[in-house]
Amino acid sequence: MWRPDPAWQQLAPPRSSTAGVFLVPGERPWVVKRLVRPGEDDAAAHDPAHWTYWRREVEVAREEAFRETPGLCAPPVEVHEDDAGATLVSPWVPDDELSGEERAWALGRFAACAVPAAAWWSRPSLPDRLRSLEHGGGWHGLETTPLAGVAEVLWRRRDELGETFVSLPLVLSHGDAIGANLRARVPGGVRAIDWSAVGLQPLGADLGIVLLSVRDPLGPLLTAYRAGLDPSTSSGRRGGAAYAERDVVHGAAIMAAYTLLTRLAHALGGPDEDAAIHEALRFADMLEAVVEF
Template sequence: MSWQPSPDWQPLTAGIGQATGGVWRTPGGEVVKRLVSGVTEPRHHAYWERQALVAESGVVARTAGLRAPVCRGLERDADGITLRMAHVAPYEWAPEALAEALGRFSACSVPEPDWGARNVLRDRLRTVERRGGWAALGGLSTPAIQALWARRETALEVLDALPRVPTHGDAHPANLLGRDGDDVIAIDWEQFGLGPAGFDLGYLLLGTDVPLDDLVAAHEAGASRTHHLPSAPPSGDVRGGAALVAAYTGVSRAAWALGRTGAGDHVERLGRLASIVDEAVSHAA
């Protein structure tokens, strides 16, 4: 008999992410996430077991700035993994406070597990290439966007040369959900790993309307608070990484969204990213 959720669980979502088969709230207040078999390469950004391994290992259970919810247990079966976590009450964070927390997290010393995501942006751009690049943008493409696409290999080399720091991998405000003192309780760690400085800040930038200058300043302030932790990467590296990640991710999202329901948000944000695209082109020169 195949796995089925308990009938008294309340569905929270039909499943977000390639390996997510559903999320529920139990009568006892736990959150249950069902992971289904998918990508089996442990370094790939979509490796299906990663969220369970993050919870099981406790690698980010006590990190400063950003940490995972408390794991209540997990069960493996022939069809997938059932992950049980403490419920995380949502808290309305200011974007600058999230950037500050990401700064503290980036300064943590976290061992890199052999199942941690690597080359997230490179993997995603390879997928975009197979789908025809950014051709779908048509008249929305600008000379700067065209230059950004042409320089993508150089940009990836620039990111490879940046300091490697702990990264959540999908630091959108919707995933930076709860609060424990000054720390953020984050959900959906499916792309966790060690990545280039500024990676998480680039994703945060895409989900806010706060200028990059302000986010970088808050990130640097957070890193400077953690005197007992290793030195954080220089703010210039953080800014460069954030600009590159935000530009390539934001343009790719807009190109993918065109012709689909809800494309307007991505296209509107593309217009607001013009200065970030220009900056990213300069970093990839």
């Protein structure tokens, strides 16, 4: 049975198909991520197009194109597979504390890339996430928060806004564009980690996720993202200039709104409840704008 070395530092705890992420200290530190093969009854984890597909990072590691994609690129990764799963070993990527606009520009440039789609690319994840929430009874406890009204409207309109979201142009997306995953400056963009959800997402989806991770308002981030989409700055483009600003705004805001309120629902009743409510209130104007879509 695979076990981490006691000298390794845990960076992330076990969750889903991951047994943990660990830092191997030294003059040239390394990161070890252990993936666990799910049981055959977990159909989603074995579906190459589902956002929880357990082998996606193995596929990314073997796809040389992602080492040099404009905007975002992946670090080199060694893969060691066995019957129980796979171990990924990669160099530690330092955090250059990039600005929100740097991250947004890199995401836009990545979205404009032309990389041949693969069967293991993820499909839009928001519909799957909302269906999972429905099975669990929806957002629990939000009716007791200052965001109760807007949350009720957005939950009631989830199918309608979800259809708007998936009708937007699909672009190449990192899939988990939180600030901690967009780390180091490299020529032409950013070195990113955690490629477990890469694939095709509606235009602006990555921008919505990074919006929740930074202090910048949407306006400057939108400008930077659209600059990345511009074909004059993006090699291997898909025609970024053709993307309408309205579509980017709708994709970013819908993704951000449903992600934010889902995070808040999970935090209620826990030690981070007050902080989560305070953070959600920071985006109250954006949530109200989505209600008006």
